[in-house]
Amino acid sequence: MGDIINLNRARKARDKAAAKESAAANRVAHGLTKAQRDTAKAERERASRLLDQTKLED
Incomplete structure (x- = not known):
């Protein structure tokens, strides 16, 4: 059987990490x-500017 987790704590931990x-x-x-x-x-x-200089025109 899986571990029981408190969804409220999990949500708060996720928000805190973010x-x-x-x-x-x-x-x-x-x-x-x-x-x-x-x-x-x-x-x-x-x-x-360097990038624009290296562009080839059609």
């Missing part, structure tokens, strides 16, 4: 200094 995951992502996204954000933005723009 909240921790979301918080970790937010810490990464919003925990940067302005200089780090500017550097990351410049790198994304540079990569985008």
Whole structure:
């Protein structure tokens, strides 16, 4: 026979795990200094320009 589980506890544990995951992502996204954000933005723009330069036109 299977183990008896409390569905309310299981739901709360699942929600808590999802909240921790979301918080970790937010810490990464919003925990940067302005200089780090500017550097990351410049790198994304540079990569985008390089990609656009290599496109072949029909």
